[in-house]
Amino acid sequence: MRPYAFVAALLVFVALSAGAQEIKIGGIGPVTGEAATFGVSTKNGMTLAVEEWNAKGGVLGKKIKLVFADDKGDPAEGATVYTKLIQQDKVVALVGTVMSKVTLAGAPIAQAAKVPMISPTSTNEKVTQVGDYIFRACFIDPFQGTVGAKFAYNDLKARTAACIFDVGNDYTKGLSENFQKAFLALGGKVVAYEAHPTGTTDFKAQLTKIIQAKPDVIYCSDYYNDDALIATQARELGYTGPFVGGDGWDSADLVKIGGAAVENCFFTNHYAPDATTPAVLTFVKNYKARFKTSDAPDALAALGYDAMYIMLDAIKRAGKADGVKIKEALAKTDLAVVSGQVKFDANRNPIKAAAIIEIKGGKQVYRTTVNP
Amino acid sequence: MGSIVNTQQIINGLQVGSIYALIALGYTMVYGIVRLINFAHGDFFMLGAYAAYAAFYLFNTWFAKGSGILAFIVLLASMAAGGGVALLSNRFAYKPLRYKPKLSSLITAIGVSMFLEYFFSALPAIGPSFRAFPTVLPKRQIPIGQATISNYVVIDLAVAAILMIGLTLLVKKSSLGKAMRAVSQDKDAARLMGIDVEKVIGWTFLIGGAFAGAAGLLSGMTYPRIFPYMGIQPGLKAFIAAVLGGIGNIPGAVLGAYIMGLAETFASAYNSLLGEGIAFAILIVVLLVRPRGILGEKIADKI
Numbered sequence: 001m002r003p004y005a006f007v008a009a010l011l012v013f014v015a016l017s018a019g020a021q022e023i024k025i026g027g028i029g030p031v032t033g034e035a036a037t038f039g040v041s042t043k044n045g046m047t048l049a050v051e052e053w054n055a056k057g058g059v060l061g062k063k064i065k066l067v068f069a070d071d072k073g074d075p076a077e078g079a080t081v082y083t084k085l086i087q088q089d090k091v092v093a094l095v096g097t098v099m100s101k102v103t104l105a106g107a108p109i110a111q112a113a114k115v116p117m118i119s120p121t122s123t124n125e126k127v128t129q130v131g132d133y134i135f136r137a138c139f140i141d142p143f144q145g146t147v148g149a150k151f152a153y154n155d156l157k158a159r160t161a162a163c164i165f166d167v168g169n170d171y172t173k174g175l176s177e178n179f180q181k182a183f184l185a186l187g188g189k190v191v192a193y194e195a196h197p198t199g200t201t202d203f204k205a206q207l208t209k210i211i212q213a214k215p216d217v218i219y220c221s222d223y224y225n226d227d228a229l230i231a232t233q234a235r236e237l238g239y240t241g242p243f244v245g246g247d248g249w250d251s252a253d254l255v256k257i258g259g260a261a262v263e264n265c266f267f268t269n270h271y272a273p274d275a276t277t278p279a280v281l282t283f284v285k286n287y288k289a290r291f292k293t294s295d296a297p298d299a300l301a302a303l304g305y306d307a308m309y310i311m312l313d314a315i316k317r318a319g320k321a322d323g324v325k326i327k328e329a330l331a332k333t334d335l336a337v338v339s340g341q342v343k344f345d346a347n348r349n350p351i352k353a354a355a356i357i358e359i360k361g362g363k364q365v366y367r368t369t370v371n372p
Numbered sequence: 373m374g375s376i377v378n379t380q381q382i383i384n385g386l387q388v389g390s391i392y393a394l395i396a397l398g399y400t401m402v403y404g405i406v407r408l409i410n411f412a413h414g415d416f417f418m419l420g421a422y423a424a425y426a427a428f429y430l431f432n433t434w435f436a437k438g439s440g441i442l443a444f445i446v447l448l449a450s451m452a453a454g455g456g457v458a459l460l461s462n463r464f465a466y467k468p469l470r471y472k473p474k475l476s477s478l479i480t481a482i483g484v485s486m487f488l489e490y491f492f493s494a495l496p497a498i499g500p501s502f503r504a505f506p507t508v509l510p511k512r513q514i515p516i517g518q519a520t521i522s523n524y525v526v527i528d529l530a531v532a533a534i535l536m537i538g539l540t541l542l543v544k545k546s547s548l549g550k551a552m553r554a555v556s557q558d559k560d561a562a563r564l565m566g567i568d569v570e571k572v573i574g575w576t577f578l579i580g581g582a583f584a585g586a587a588g589l590l591s592g593m594t595y596p597r598i599f600p601y602m603g604i605q606p607g608l609k610a611f612i613a614a615v616l617g618g619i620g621n622i623p624g625a626v627l628g629a630y631i632m633g634l635a636e637t638f639a640s641a642y643n644s645l646l647g648e649g650i651a652f653a654i655l656i657v658v659l660l661v662r663p664r665g666i667l668g669e670k671i672a673d674k675i
Contacts, residue, residue, distance in 0.1 A: 205640035238520035256504035
């Protein structure tokens with residue numbers, strides 16, 4: 001018996017020490033399916049972060065191994081790969097996933113297994129409400145309204161504002177509500193607050209009312225399709241002032257539909273690839289070199305990178321690859337990443353800066369960064 | 373002036389009303405002649421917008437952008453597409469059912485509508501997503517007192533007015549118009565008098581569809597994004613406008629459309645959520661209080 005016991009012990013030791021050589025982090029993203037470009041960008045961001053850390057010696061003296069799984073943008077598939085990464089690969093932490101509906105399927109699994117996880121891009125408020133092991137690297141939707149108000153008041157020097165939003169959409173409603181709250185708190189006045197029904201094409205009745213109230217700025221929290229029509233019609237009615245909006249404005253089609261009408265328009269976004277901060281410059285340069293592309297990385301790549309960075313930083317500060325310790329360290333995060341300085345609030349949502357993008361000459365141009 | 377009823381809002385309402393009027397005319401003409409609510413009518417509007425889009429990109433290398441000639445070609449293309457498809461739908465969908473129960477034609481109309489929407493959104497060249505409509509004519513703002521109108525408002529109103537006057541003259545003065553009126557009064561008697569009823573019906577579809585196509589162009593220019601389902605809402609609103617004015621009655625459709633445009637604008641200005649609902653509230657009230665509409669003749673059964 002003894003030799004067998006010895007060999008068994010030896011094997012266990014070898015297995016343990018081999019396992020101890022690396023720290024496994026689970027990465028999840030939809031690299032195939034309807035959101036495939038989102039998934040690929042996110043995966044690239046995570047990969048770049050892991051390689052940079054490994055080049056500096058890994059974390060806790062061990063190499064980091066990224067075990068990546070494809071959720072195909074499908075909640076059922078998402079639940080399966082979350083379980084696989086936790087049960088089979090025994091990852092110490094999870095970074096993922098992209099779409100809120102899939103994250104909401106995976107988060108309860110991570111929470112139950114007490115594996116800390118951070119979603120790079122899921123903006124739905126419910127995601128972090130799943131439990132104390134669930135974090136995110138992007139700001140949530142209503143937060144953009146607050147940042148928009150600060151930008152309008154401080155940078156555009158607006159003292160009166162009007163809001164227009166789609167009453168059938170929680171995203172646009174939430175942004176406008178938070179804009180109003182923040183703008184009033186800063187000492188501004190909201191002179192008109194107009195809703196419009198979903199799917200309408202004529203906004204002139206509401207816009208006439210808004211323009212007659214003479215606002216310095218119009219906060220328009222719709223998606224680019226409606227934003228372009230609203231801007232066009234407001235210009236037709238004689239409004240020349242600025243528009244401010246959220247990341248729903250972010251589309252190449254905005255300028256195609258709106259043309260000259262969307263000049264002098266600003267919107268909040270997670271990150272601007274043409275920002276001139278050193279963190280962004282370095283990230284864009286390294287990303288292009290690593291993935292041999294001439295296209296600047298998009299917001300998803302930046303957030304995938306940031307999410308991985310935040311997680312690795314927490315593991316380092318935890319001093320131990322242990323779920324409870326990592327979770328506690330994550331909550332105390334105070335780190336400068338590509339998309340800005342990140343701290344977490346009590347609900348594990350980041351308090352971080354937003355980039356303001358301006359439409360200038362038909363192009364999206366980085367204007368400034370606004371801290372909350 | 374108040375923020376709800378003022379010059380600017382009246383202009384806004386008239387602009388919306390002009391587009392409704394062009395669509396409502398086709399509804400009411402077809403109903404007047406064959407007693408059919410052609411639910412596919414809103415889709416002729418959509419096809420007009422897409423034809424205008426295609427014609428613009430086909431011809432904008434030959435003619436200067438923003439020139440009147442290009443705009444005229446685009447208008448002809450939109451009217452040809454709307455009228456042509458209306459004619460085809462009459463030939464292939466409605467004609468075989470002409471002397472069958474009315475319900476069959478009505479259900480067929482819904483089928484034609486769905487076919488046009490889904491078939492065109494399935495075509496790769498059109499696709500289901502939004503498309504940015506080109507600027508056919510440069511946009512200018514003209515301040516008038518406290519209000520601002522753009523040249524597009526003038527264009528919308530002018531095109532609608534010209535087409536409506538042309539239609540009135542056609543119906544009142546030409547022999548085709550006389551035949552139309554005869555067919556609408558009594559198909560059998562008209563046939564006995566030697567009128568080719570099917571030909572008159574064909575013309576009615578063609579003209580009605582062409583008007584809807586023109587409305588599609590105006591809508592595309594005014595609200596520069598188009599998609600295969602863009603005809604549903606304006607189609608419904610124009611149908612209500614036609615009922616309000618008295619379905620089958622041409623001046624009634626125009627009157628109903630402008631009342632609808634103004635009512636929607638004022639209601640949206642009063643409370644943004646009322647605007648969308650007011651059209652349907654009007655429909656319910658009209659059906660309860662005066663089912664034949666403002667200018668409609670008294671007939672026992674309508675639909």
